[in-house]
Amino acid sequence: MTQLGQYLVGGLATGSLYALVALGIVLLYRSSRVLNFAHGDVATLATFVAFTLLGRAVPFSIAVTASLAAAAVLGAAFFFLILRPAKEATLLGKIVMTLGLALVLSGVMQLVWGADEHVFPSPLSDTRVYKLGQVVVSQMSLGTIVSGLVLMGILYVLIQRTKVGLAMRAVAQNTVAAQALGIPARRIYALTWGLASALGGAAGVLLAPVVYLDPFMMLDPFLKGFAAAVLGGIDSLPGAVLGGFLLGVAESVFAGYVSFKFKTTLAFGIIILVLMIRPEGVLGREYHRRV
Amino acid sequence: MSRTLIERYEDDLFLVKGAAGWLGVAILLAALAMFPFLLPRIGLSYLLFIAVLGAANVIVAVGLNLLVGYTGLISLGHAGFVAIGAYASGLLMSRLGLPWYAAWAGAAAISAAFGFLVGLPALRLTGPYLTIATLGFGIAVYQVLTNWTDLSGGRMGLPVHQLSLGIAGLTSTQQLYYVAVGAAVLLSWIGYNLARSHIGRALVAIRDSDIAAEVTGVNLTWYKTLAFAISAAYAGVAGSIIAQALRHLEPQAFTFLESITYFAMIVIGGLGTISGSIIGAVLLTLLPHYLSGFRQWLPIIYGGAIILIMALEPHGVYGRWVRVRTYFRAWPL
Numbered sequence A: 001m002t003q004l005g006q007y008l009v010g011g012l013a014t015g016s017l018y019a020l021v022a023l024g025i026v027l028l029y030r031s032s033r034v035l036n037f038a039h040g041d042v043a044t045l046a047t048f049v050a051f052t053l054l055g056r057a058v059p060f061s062i063a064v065t066a067s068l069a070a071a072a073v074l075g076a077a078f079f080f081l082i083l084r085p086a087k088e089a090t091l092l093g094k095i096v097m098t099l100g101l102a103l104v105l106s107g108v109m110q111l112v113w114g115a116d117e118h119v120f121p122s123p124l125s126d127t128r129v130y131k132l133g134q135v136v137v138s139q140m141s142l143g144t145i146v147s148g149l150v151l152m153g154i155l156y157v158l159i160q161r162t163k164v165g166l167a168m169r170a171v172a173q174n175t176v177a178a179q180a181l182g183i184p185a186r187r188i189y190a191l192t193w194g195l196a197s198a199l200g201g202a203a204g205v206l207l208a209p210v211v212y213l214d215p216f217m218m219l220d221p222f223l224k225g226f227a228a229a230v231l232g233g234i235d236s237l238p239g240a241v242l243g244g245f246l247l248g249v250a251e252s253v254f255a256g257y258v259s260f261k262f263k264t265t266l267a268f269g270i271i272i273l274v275l276m277i278r279p280e281g282v283l284g285r286e287y288h289r290r291v
Numbered sequence B: 001m002s003r004t005l006i007e008r009y010e011d012d013l014f015l016v017k018g019a020a021g022w023l024g025v026a027i028l029l030a031a032l033a034m035f036p037f038l039l040p041r042i043g044l045s046y047l048l049f050i051a052v053l054g055a056a057n058v059i060v061a062v063g064l065n066l067l068v069g070y071t072g073l074i075s076l077g078h079a080g081f082v083a084i085g086a087y088a089s090g091l092l093m094s095r096l097g098l099p100w101y102a103a104w105a106g107a108a109a110i111s112a113a114f115g116f117l118v119g120l121p122a123l124r125l126t127g128p129y130l131t132i133a134t135l136g137f138g139i140a141v142y143q144v145l146t147n148w149t150d151l152s153g154g155r156m157g158l159p160v161h162q163l164s165l166g167i168a169g170l171t172s173t174q175q176l177y178y179v180a181v182g183a184a185v186l187l188s189w190i191g192y193n194l195a196r197s198h199i200g201r202a203l204v205a206i207r208d209s210d211i212a213a214e215v216t217g218v219n220l221t222w223y224k225t226l227a228f229a230i231s232a233a234y235a236g237v238a239g240s241i242i243a244q245a246l247r248h249l250e251p252q253a254f255t256f257l258e259s260i261t262y263f264a265m266i267v268i269g270g271l272g273t274i275s276g277s278i279i280g281a282v283l284l285t286l287l288p289h290y291l292s293g294f295r296q297w298l299p300i301i302y303g304g305a306i307i308l309i310m311a312l313e314p315h316g317v318y319g320r321w322v323r324v325r326t327y328f329r330a331w332p333l
Helices: A002-032 A039-055 A060-083 A091-113 A139-161 A163-173 A175-180 A185-207 A219-232 A237-257 A263-277 B009-013 B018-041 B047-070 B078-095 B100-122 B127-147 B172-195 B198-208 B210-215 B220-246 B256-269 B274-290 B292-312 B316-330
Strands: A129-132 A135-138
Touching (some): A002 A039, A002 A135, A002 A139, A002 A163, A002 A185, A002 A219, A039 A060, A039 A185, A060 A091, A060 A185, A091 B292, A129 A139, A135 A139, A139 A185, A139 A237, A175 A185, A219 A237, A219 A263, A219 B127, A237 A263, A263 B127, B047 B078, B047 B172, B047 B198, B047 B220, B047 B256, B047 B274, B078 B100, B078 B127, B078 B220, B078 B256, B100 B220, B127 B256, B172 B198, B172 B220, B198 B210, B198 B220, B210 B220, B256 B274, B256 B292, B256 B316, B274 B316
Antiparallel strands (some): A129 A135
16 A cells, blocks of 8 residues: 555656656647647757756756746747747648757757756756655656646636636637637747647656756657646646546556556556547547548 | 550559669669678768668558558558567567567567458448547557566566577667668558459448449458558568567657657558658658757657648649650659
């Protein structure tokens, strides 16, 4: 029982990271039907920015804020400078362009910071632990879960309780109608790209102290984040959060009781299973296709 | 430039048009056949090995374009199919003692079977779902090969028996060159013919609108899985060539970066054209070779080229060439 509790805590910590990544993916998918393959690389780049600033003795909070801002600017710039002006860009073409961006970013990171692993300093400690009954929680896991939840709360307030959030929902629902009502859809798209990228950056900064920082750090969490988004319903923000936590816990329990080596395969098994049984995901709306 | 008047629809369908076209094909084939003998004279023998890899890349690119460019199903895991082909042919030769041609056919069949299996979820998965599923497939193949050491030799690697045509006077690389280039020419020819047959038209219909295609009587189940199986079979043959060229297989030769490189080939060459696949494959085989001093710049160059091509010329290098050609044919209009 204690062991199960231990796995649950570990699963919730990774789950909150998956949820953050999934939220970024879902935000973009909902508004423009584009799956952003550069999501992980933007996040890694943001983490590297924070890493460099920390190396120059910048305080942690400022470094992290700057890195999130960098991610947001990069995401918005990609939309404004490349995606929007593109000639006759089909959906396939847009997805391919995000793939190109992913390649460029990973190349830049290897060039600037090298392919080696770096230790990312964190104010939270991995060795200082709290005890919840028999279950041990490290300060790092607790910090990850709490920061994840706080960010999700901020996102919820932003989307459900502000005018900008209303505009984002309107654009996601029907771009043309939103434009006709005077909503600046392009700026909203750019904002969505920025917001999604910043969320990914936050996940990167939270993940980096646990694993080592290298240019491919976010590839695995990106795939898991996508699996979480599919599990929760790819057009549902609450679904992304639920899917993230579910996947994190499932993976942790699977690694503990069944097989550690094949825990990565579990995520893909879940994707295929979900699509066979309930293609719209746990919280997604029913899936209709139009010609 | 001589212009031929096309009088019948059937004439327009010919793959090679007129005497000039046939002459061009004959010159190309003769040049490919002479290549191994010309190289030592100008002191560039090492290019022969690059040419073998180039032939393998052409085969993968043609197969991948049939899937991505024609059918519109993105695969980011093609290195997985290539790996399956490479290991299958290597194991069939060493464990079962099959001759190389039988092993290659077996490798193509095994690869095609995996392509069929990956194609099954493609019936329900569209767009991003499928892309991620194929990406996951590529990574899964790599992980299985690394962990299942009985099969792959693990990190120690798997030695591959060399093929032999039994022709005296040819070095083993020259023999491999003829087999590889012969396979590339044959499979490209099959690709051209598939693309302009009813199969190719069905695939294009699925790409443009699968619901409309289904309504007009295209069997989605059959053609989507068929596209995957054909594409994977191409990759399997290419894998067999790569196994022969490397002589020693390691999972590291079939990573995610390889899948991306194959993808970059068809995007840069031109999606939805066989000629574009060949151009892209040749370009991206030669480019890393001549830019070996800038190896760390390669991802940036590939990625930048993909973005630029999708933004400015979605039909790729071949599409641009067709436009230039049409302009000059119609000049001074």
